[in-house]
Amino acid sequence: MKCCFGVDVGGTTVKMGLFGESGKILDKWEIVTRTENKGEAILGDISASILNKMQERQLDKSAVLGVGVGVPAPVTGDGIVTGSANLGWKYKEAKKELESFTGLKTRIENDANVAALGEMWKGGGLGQKNIVMVTLGTGIGGGVVIDGKIVPGAHGSAGEIGHICVNYEETDVCGCGNFGCLEQYASATGIVRLAKKKLAQAEIDTILKKEEVSAKSVFEAVKAGDAAATEVAEQFGRYLGYTLANLAAVVDPAVFVIGGGVSKAGEVLIPFIQKSYLERALFAVKDVKFTLAALGNDAGICGSAKMILGE
Amino acid sequence: MKCCFGVDVGGTTVKMGLFGESGKILDKWEIVTRTENKGEAILGDISASILNKMQERQLDKSAVLGVGVGVPAPVTGDGIVTGSANLGWKYKEAKKELESFTGLKTRIENDANVAALGEMWKGGGLGQKNIVMVTLGTGIGGGVVIDGKIVPGAHGSAGEIGHICVNYEETDVCGCGNFGCLEQYASATGIVRLAKKKLAQAEIDTILKKEEVSAKSVFEAVKAGDAAATEVAEQFGRYLGYTLANLAAVVDPAVFVIGGGVSKAGEVLIPFIQKSYLERALFAVKDVKFTLAALGNDAGICGSAKMILGE
Numbered sequence: 001m002k003c004c005f006g007v008d009v010g011g012t013t014v015k016m017g018l019f020g021e022s023g024k025i026l027d028k029w030e031i032v033t034r035t036e037n038k039g040e041a042i043l044g045d046i047s048a049s050i051l052n053k054m055q056e057r058q059l060d061k062s063a064v065l066g067v068g069v070g071v072p073a074p075v076t077g078d079g080i081v082t083g084s085a086n087l088g089w090k091y092k093e094a095k096k097e098l099e100s101f102t103g104l105k106t107r108i109e110n111d112a113n114v115a116a117l118g119e120m121w122k123g124g125g126l127g128q129k130n131i132v133m134v135t136l137g138t139g140i141g142g143g144v145v146i147d148g149k150i151v152p153g154a155h156g157s158a159g160e161i162g163h164i165c166v167n168y169e170e171t172d173v174c175g176c177g178n179f180g181c182l183e184q185y186a187s188a189t190g191i192v193r194l195a196k197k198k199l200a201q202a203e204i205d206t207i208l209k210k211e212e213v214s215a216k217s218v219f220e221a222v223k224a225g226d227a228a229a230t231e232v233a234e235q236f237g238r239y240l241g242y243t244l245a246n247l248a249a250v251v252d253p254a255v256f257v258i259g260g261g262v263s264k265a266g267e268v269l270i271p272f273i274q275k276s277y278l279e280r281a282l283f284a285v286k287d288v289k290f291t292l293a294a295l296g297n298d299a300g301i302c303g304s305a306k307m308i309l310g311e
Numbered sequence: 312m313k314c315c316f317g318v319d320v321g322g323t324t325v326k327m328g329l330f331g332e333s334g335k336i337l338d339k340w341e342i343v344t345r346t347e348n349k350g351e352a353i354l355g356d357i358s359a360s361i362l363n364k365m366q367e368r369q370l371d372k373s374a375v376l377g378v379g380v381g382v383p384a385p386v387t388g389d390g391i392v393t394g395s396a397n398l399g400w401k402y403k404e405a406k407k408e409l410e411s412f413t414g415l416k417t418r419i420e421n422d423a424n425v426a427a428l429g430e431m432w433k434g435g436g437l438g439q440k441n442i443v444m445v446t447l448g449t450g451i452g453g454g455v456v457i458d459g460k461i462v463p464g465a466h467g468s469a470g471e472i473g474h475i476c477v478n479y480e481e482t483d484v485c486g487c488g489n490f491g492c493l494e495q496y497a498s499a500t501g502i503v504r505l506a507k508k509k510l511a512q513a514e515i516d517t518i519l520k521k522e523e524v525s526a527k528s529v530f531e532a533v534k535a536g537d538a539a540a541t542e543v544a545e546q547f548g549r550y551l552g553y554t555l556a557n558l559a560a561v562v563d564p565a566v567f568v569i570g571g572g573v574s575k576a577g578e579v580l581i582p583f584i585q586k587s588y589l590e591r592a593l594f595a596v597k598d599v600k601f602t603l604a605a606l607g608n609d610a611g612i613c614g615s616a617k618m619i620l621g622e
Contacts, residue, residue: 074595130465151457153563154441157595160560249471250558252464284385284468
């Protein structure tokens, strides 16, 4: 039986999986990401872990279809990373290095794009070929999958949904250097920012005042019927829903998959996004599904494996 | 030698081309689009014209690789058109009908998407595989080509760039029923609208007052150094450039190809768009080319043929 490896490189750990050619996860493990010295050990560590696993399972090279890898950085068509703050990398010919270490065919893409492919394959986009995944974490990432294939973009920067400008009047600067990026309103950090502005208004009675405000506490307060928290959720939904309506006029997906830490709030999120989406979407693209990501931390290894097993 | 047909169905004429398998245009002609009786004759007319041409040139069916067709409507993955105002069609199984008339393999896509593929192949996007084409006509159409292939979208509505909302404060309604669509500012009609608002300001001295204002007269006045016209062009460039910056964060093309009637103004357009684009684009996608469409009326037949010759 043939198999492949799916690898998801994060700033703290590298998640790894061994997949059968039918797509079944045969094994799953993690190694530490050693980011010291500009992350020079990372690719060697990954390669050693793959070769060890092959030895442990007595897998011959001819049985391994390849290695798929997701990294937190833009990746060019040749598998070159020009810089990753999370890993400490500057210019790195990541695909070439991994292939020379392991002797296995390797494909590398941006981690958010890979996660989108994983969710299409086994998660929130199951059964679809055209999806957009939005990852609401500390920042906002995203991935576009068209006809079952990742859209990497000419500079490896497709799916950078968090940096769509949604407010040209914004005076606070985003991490990217621009002003008014979606990430400033609809990420976990952005939701806290919206909530703090709401709390700064005098005379508001809300349970949000009782504890340190977080995206989680906002949506818990929404579930408890808190009016101020609901207004924050409506603002969040408007920024995100309007943006996705614009995005639908460009790539017209069948499903939007909402993932990342914020999505742990659950189904409560969806109506806020969907209501604003429907207010603004072109009539031809109103019939779109919104689902929650379903694979959690496995999205990356699954998407990486899928790149090898055939998009 | 093998060949194929490229067909571009417009509301007035159907443009048709015969292409060699190397991509050379061997013949080019037009027939009238008979839109009466819900356009019921259109597909039969196209089929008859193809069969005539095959007879005239003594082409056997085995020599014809297929027929590519662009239509002014969204097209589903099965080649079904659910309605086209320009052609009078309601629900029409266009691919199936054409294939049964001609016995030739047929592929149908939206005309703006097809034109984008044509421009990638032989026009403003020559040498590239990831392009976005923006067609600035009476309205605004567009097409997205990723890895050399048209992105049709789940509802056949990808590339509807004209209906991205760029102004949530707008009170005038767009043809689509929404408010603040790009088309209301950056199409030929939109540019006239911006110019008329500028002219309505008292005390403005501008050569635009001398004649009926049009997109053409605005850009001619810009070339003549007219200050008011230049301000209108700056507004146009801001709406379009900011939108393309947002779009680049989603699909990250290598080139934006600007086409349609407005693009006949020539190179004078580009700096207005590019300046605003660079103000707002994410750092990773700033290095993008802006080119003018180069194929004119042939973009449709070329893109249609390219769908058959292999994207």
